[in-house]
Amino acid sequence: MKDIDCTDKTSRVVNQEIRQHIQAGETELRVHHPQARHNLGVAILQPVNLTMTGSVGYYCGGLIDGARIEVQGSCGWGLAESMLSGTVIVNQNAGNSAAASIRGGTVVVRGSASSRAGIAIKGGTLIVQGNSGYMTGFMMQKGTIIVCGDTAEALGDSMYEGRIFVGGRISDLGNDAVIEEVTDQDRSFLTTTLAEYDIEAPAAFQKIVSGRRLWQFDKKDFDTWREAL
Amino acid sequence: MCGIVGFLDKSGNRQAAVGQTLLDMLSALDRRGPDSSGVAVYADRGADACVLRIKLGEHGPFETLADAVVERVKSLVSVSAVDVQGPSLRLVATPPENPESLERAIEAAGSSVEVVSLGNRLELVKQVGSPANLEATYAVSSYVGTHGIGHTRMSTESRVDLSHSQPFWAHGRADVAVVHNGHITNYHKMRRIYEQQGHRFYTGNDSEIIGLYLADRMAQGASFSDALQTSLTDFDGAFSYLAASEDSLGYVKDPFAFKPLVVTDTPAYVAIATEEQALRSALGDDFPVWEPGVNTVMTWTVERGVGS
Numbered sequence: 124m125k126d127i128d129c130t131d132k133t134s135r136v137v138n139q140e141i142r143q144h145i146q147a148g149e150t151e152l153r154v155h156h157p158q159a160r161h162n163l164g165v166a167i168l169q170p171v172n173l174t175m176t177g178s179v180g181y182y183c184g185g186l187i188d189g190a191r192i193e194v195q196g197s198c199g200w201g202l203a204e205s206m207l208s209g210t211v212i213v214n215q216n217a218g219n220s221a222a223a224s225i226r227g228g229t230v231v232v233r234g235s236a237s238s239r240a241g242i243a244i245k246g247g248t249l250i251v252q253g254n255s256g257y258m259t260g261f262m263m264q265k266g267t268i269i270v271c272g273d274t275a276e277a278l279g280d281s282m283y284e285g286r287i288f289v290g291g292r293i294s295d296l297g298n299d300a301v302i303e304e305v306t307d308q309d310r311s312f313l314t315t316t317l318a319e320y321d322i323e324a325p326a327a328f329q330k331i332v333s334g335r336r337l338w339q340f341d342k343k344d345f346d347t348w349r350e351a352l
Numbered sequence: 353m354c355g356i357v358g359f360l361d362k363s364g365n366r367q368a369a370v371g372q373t374l375l376d377m378l379s380a381l382d383r384r385g386p387d388s389s390g391v392a393v394y395a396d397r398g399a400d401a402c403v404l405r406i407k408l409g410e411h412g413p414f415e416t417l418a419d420a421v422v423e424r425v426k427s428l429v430s431v432s433a434v435d436v437q438g439p440s441l442r443l444v445a446t447p448p449e450n451p452e453s454l455e456r457a458i459e460a461a462g463s464s465v466e467v468v469s470l471g472n473r474l475e476l477v478k479q480v481g482s483p484a485n486l487e488a489t490y491a492v493s494s495y496v497g498t499h500g501i502g503h504t505r506m507s508t509e510s511r512v513d514l515s516h517s518q519p520f521w522a523h524g525r526a527d528v529a530v531v532h533n534g535h536i537t538n539y540h541k542m543r544r545i546y547e548q549q550g551h552r553f554y555t556g557n558d559s560e561i562i563g564l565y566l567a568d569r570m571a572q573g574a575s576f577s578d579a580l581q582t583s584l585t586d587f588d589g590a591f592s593y594l595a596a597s598e599d600s601l602g603y604v605k606d607p608f609a610f611k612p613l614v615v616t617d618t619p620a621y622v623a624i625a626t627e628e629q630a631l632r633s634a635l636g637d638d639f640p641v642w643e644p645g646v647n648t649v650m651t652w653t654v655e656r657g658v659g660s
Contacts, residue, residue, distance in 0.1 A: 159632045
């Protein structure tokens with residue numbers, strides 16, 4: 124276990140220290156007083172454990188492959204952006220674009236996520252224990268988003284594939300997002316997945332997938348497009 | 353990019369360290385706005401006080417202009433204090449019957465003269481340069497009061513000079529000031545309409561129109577908070593902005609959530625900033641924060657209080 128203090132250091136210096144410790148064989152690192160600095164813990168390709176004992180700024184855990192990062196405070200924009208694999212957990216609220224473009228791994232927001240959570244995700248799982256904001260799942264390509272609380276305007280707007288589960292209230296569906304029956308397979312997947320992070324599953328979930336009406340454009344479908352847009 | 357900050361004391365302290373807090377927050381956002389910085393702080397300055405901050409020009413010397421301005425002001429109201437700091441002339445006077453006439457009289461003293469702020473509780477200072485430079489010129493860390501807003505600027509579309517920096521006072525409306533991060537994309541269309549109505553613009557900066565809009569709506573009878581609310585539909589673009597009046601602080605988040613904003617609301621204070629870094633380095637780690645959703649407005653009020 125090694126401790127890193129961010130006080131009076133730039134993100135670059137903190138990240139260099141993280142790398143040096145990992146190279147020296149450390150697998151448990153605690154990073155203190157991050158005070159919402161940006162770009163902490165980016166591009167860590169080893170299966171190490173990092174704990175941020177405060178809040179982080181933008182892109183924490185971006186581009187990681189196999190690491191596990193826990194943020195005890197809140198985070199800013201782009202949490203775990205483009206992660207290949209690994210786990211990133213935030214104990215408080217997340218700013219915009221949590222889990223943007225992730226390709227694998229799991230992101231857990233124990234508080235609420237703000238706008239565009241799960242934008243363009245290409246695999247992996249985003250779990251939001253609280254509520255999730257405007258355009259959650261916007262242009263989602265693959266993967267799974269689970270929101271235990273409520274969602275805001277334009278849920279799942281312009282989704283390709285992938286699925287969104289919502290345990291609370293859906294106020295508004297985005298363009299070409301439709302509600303589909305939850306299967307028994309879905310239910311056991313949800314219970315197991317949430318239990319892994321000590322999250323009590325809500326009584327019931329709704330499932331949102333793409334309506335597939337915007338996938339190809341044909342002149343004769345113009346009315347569909349006009350209605351969708 | 354720009355960085356905006358706001359702070360409001362909820363404990364009833366009329367002399368909270370607002371200036372120091374705003375300065376600390378702005379210093380953490382320095383890299384978002386390397387061009388210019390400024391703060392607007394609200395404090396009790398006397399029941400009959402009208403505080404004026406006047407820009408004499410961009411380049412000195414300023415003595416003759418300062419004298420000319422003071423003469424004009426004295427012909428309309430009584431003046432109790434005169435102070436020149438760099439290009440900024442600070443006057444404390446009795447409230448004018450017609451703030452607009454006072455403003456016109458002052459600006460007639462010279463083409464470079466501009467009333468930067470006017471209000472009973474508002475003190476607004478801004479300039480080209482970093483928050484550290486702002487502190488060196490004005491000692492804003494010593495400004496105490498009830499609430500305030502601040503700004504660090506990265507110019508995207510208009511000139512870099514004192515007039516174009518923020519906060520913007522809402523010309524014509526005592527005490528109302530605005531800081532903005534983003535773009536008002538229907539600025540030119542709205543500007544034409546306001547110019548036809550006889551309003552004067554001092555910059556080519558789209559942020560300036562926000563205060564003008566709020567002042568116009570309030571002149572038509574809207575409350576401070578209603579004016580913020582209708583701005584969501586009347587403005588087009590990406591904007592997070594903070595507005596303040598003699599007794600209120602509010603934020604507005606645009607319909608696309610394109611511009612970051614982070615808020616904390618504790619029993620002791622409200623603090624708002626473009627990035628959480630500003631809140632953490634100024635106020636510590638002991639409070640949770642959230643990022644507002646789209647189309648949201650929130651306002652807080654302090655007691656108007658009696659002047660000292």
